[in-house]
Amino acid sequence: MAELLQFVSSGLTVGAIYALVGLGFTLIYKASDIINFAQGEFVMLGGMMTVFVAMADVPLPVAALIAAIVTAGVGLALHRFAIEPARGASPVVLIMITIGASIFLRGIAQIVFDKRFHSLPPLFGSDPIQFGGAAILPQSLAVLGGAAFIVILLWLFIERTLLGKAVIATSANRLAARLIGIDTRQIVDFSFVVSAVIGAIAGILITPIALTSYDVGTLLALKGFAAAMLGGIGSAPGAVVGGLLLGMIEAMTAGYLSSNYKDAVAFLIILIVLIAIPQGLFGRAKIERV
């Protein structure tokens, strides 16, 4: 029982990170129909930049803030200088551009930062909390709390603000959005910025537990993508549930089977979802009306 509790707590922690990465995918996909495979690099940039700014004797919260702002700038630049010039290209081309951007960002990070692993001091110390026989890291709670905070904030934004409705409107009917005067390019700009910030926060929160390096983004992007697929691509609640579920399945596999198979689980899930339930758990099957 204590063992199970231990696996659940670590599964929820990584799952929360996958959920945030999945939300980043969802937001950009909603606004622009693009799957942004540079999403993992936002996570890497958040963690790495916080580490390196903090090294220059900047207080940690300030370093984290700077990292989030710079990552937002990178997200905006990605849209403006890489995606926007190719506007009108097919989705496959745009997706390839994001893969190119992800390789580019990884290369830059390797030069600007370094190739080593780095960590950050945990937010609330590192003494594990004993709970039902399981040892829970205080940082796990920070990750879960932070993720919950972002999810609620995003939900309030979409449900309660006119800008949020404009994002939904753009995603529901781009032609109509343009005809009522919504500058849809700005909406997509905005979705890239918010996705970048969400990614950066995820990177900052997870670094004290999982460490960071210039190339952590690749695997995180794939896991986040698997989460979004599992929940149903384009569904925000789906991304959250998919992320948590994927984290749990991974932790159980690592605990009860072998940690060697941990990463394979995400790919297995992508395959199963594609074959058995392409619309995901929360997604609606796409019905073309003629």
Place this chain on the structure above:
Amino acid sequence: MLSIENVTSAYGRIEVLHGVTLHVEVGEIVTLIGANGAGKTTLLHAISGVQPITGGTIKFAGMPIEKRPAHARVAFGISQVPEGRQLFAPLSVKDNLRLGAWLRRGADLKSDIARICALFPMLESMWEKPAGALSGGQQQMLAIGRALMAKPRLLLLDEPSMGLAPNMVDHVLSVIRALKDDGLTILLVEQNAPAALAIADRAYVLETGRVALSGTAADIKADRRVREAYLGL
């Protein structure tokens, strides 16, 4: 108010507008009739800036607008009710209307919303329902209401009677006439030529991307070719 000169437009390499020239004066209802594929919707999209043009000029209130983005044209006062309503299906009736005033956000919209509700009383009972759950007629009312929320000076209407029951068609036509009486200038695209000619001041007949005929609504109605091809007489 609107003057279009020699506008050409293409989808890829296929040119669909071969130099269209027309004008709409303040306070007029001008109708554009023509068969399927004549280029009516393409022309409206070109005026709204969601379809690129390959040549010609579009002037609104004397100002060239053909290089301005779509949202700037809405800000100048050109609103469109697109073909097939194109509502934001997952959003409520209220949110569809609020978004119609996107460029005036922050302004007090109470009186505008009250005006739309007076025009289309049936919308009020559907206030919180998603637009996708409305009937065809209600959707058309909402689409017109959403376009009016931008406070346009020129309203472009694309096939507002399409797919509506006959009594609904009459209602929409009477609303269009009431909007004209309020001083709105209207460019109306219709396949239902008798209905359009009944309320229009002037008309253009568009055939395969060219203006084939133009004149007062009465003249067009009396034209032998129009009577045969569009009025079924």
